[in-house]
Amino acid sequence: MLNTDNESATRTITTQRTNPNQRPLRVKRAKSLTKSRVEPYIFILPTVALFAVVLIIPIANLTLYSLGDSNLFQGFTGWNNFENFSYLASAKFLQTVLVTVIWLVGGVVGIVVCGLAIALALNKPIKGRTLFRALVIIPWIVPHAFAGAMWSWVLQPQFGILNRVLVTTGLVSEPISFLDADSALATVIIVRIWQGAPFMIITLLAGLQTIPNEIEEAAQIDGATWFQRLRYITLPHLRPVLTVSTLIVAAWTLQVFDTVYVMTNGGPARSTQIIALDIYSKVFIESDLGSGAAMALVTLIVVSVMSWRALRKEGQETV
């Protein structure tokens, strides 16, 4: 997936131009290809144009906004000596960073662990597997905002099904408020795992299917325990898929806005104020475009550097 010059590139017809023993047929094809120098660029042009308009120009503008006094109506109005970046040193922002790191690590680790466990449970034939596999993916199709709404309802203190069951069965004496300052972050992370795990399960199931049965059988005959087979056969085989899927899931987790916005709006007491919410409220609630842009820019740089390093490492391993 990350390897750009794979066999498909070498398979392109261009490479055959140099073939000395060309039959007339080949010559004809070669001719049509000399004309086609610009063709690939025409094919990618629409996508590049869209990226330029929707990603590159806005990010350039964002950089400008972060450098001075800016507002939502006039944009950049004048240089202000990096004043916008002072928010990044404030205690409020440090709390945002902490919350974001917990959200990211908790969400990704939870998704990987649950995804791996469920994928392993569903891998070998089991009664009802097709049905389970179809159901398992559902949270992935449910729009994030609705996931937030439905979980808010499940966890609602007075009427929510979870509290009602817990109270009725006597497991707790009074309803738990899952979204108060102490527990809200853990709660939204669990909802994130709910919606992020299906992707991990599907990709890992695909990865598991590429492991030849014979290897496992041989290991079993040799007396390897279930855990040994997992540790020395399954996990090493899964590693490429696992790494790529984890990166994708991490990127998606960092981007989540709607679930948390709908469930807690960053509260209570900023306990769930992940960075996406902080940027949004800085710009659109506090009308501080400059600081919001500064925060966005730094986030973008950190994310890019981290993913670039991760991708490069992964790229070297799969080459």
Add this chain to the structure above:
Amino acid sequence: MRTPSRERTRIAVLVGRYALIAVWMLFTLLPLYAAFVASLTKYENLGKSFLYPTDWQWSNYIDIFSRVPILDFLKATLIYAVGASVVCVVLAVLAAYALSRFRFRGKRAFVSVVFLTQLVPQVIIVVPMFMMLSDVGLYDTYAGVILVIAATGVAFPILLLRSFFDGLPLALEEAAAVDGASRLGILWRIVLPLSAPGLATAFALSFFTGWGQYLYPLVLTRSPEHTPVTVGIGRLIDNTTPWEMVMTGTIIAVIPAVIAYMLVQKFLTNGLMVGAVK
């Protein structure tokens, strides 16, 4: 007679697998089930019947149309989803074909950029886009929102279709080229018909992306007719949330996505697997 220990382990593993799957299914389906029960309950009875619907208040599904402009919301959502899917699939077909069939300068850079677009948080794009769309007169239009959704959603379709095209045999295309067919002609008449499953997957993926959009339309539109159902229903949640309405609206809005998913399920799972394993 004593069961051999290997047999016992086998049974233990099987029981463990079932237990794990059962717990996960419960976790997966709990919010959907709770939403369904609430959608069939009168507001006054919300606290009374929580395990199963007792008053079967189907009228919630009728009342919601008079209490919330849900048809307008759904229409906007459909326009965003279909619009973004069309843009994404057209761009992705072209780009993926170039990646699959040509070797060209800047190819690696292009793939890297495609990857990077997956990493840019929406909130970072939406702030400058808000101002740019205002400047060019596309604020509060379908087109503005669709372009933004497409730009951030096109990466997966490109990578997916690329692996799909890589798997197609070249012989037919070569024969057509010999017969003098143009590149676009080959793409249109030979590659695309062979790619129906790949296209369906790419379309479905883009459709789900568009159907679930929240932040872009929230910030980039203002008028009620451009409000998607995610934002419209989300706005009902406050201190006095009419939960039965919220859950009815949620069920109504989730059903099309689930149906779309069931239609392409086979292709989608395979497509995702191809994309992820490769």
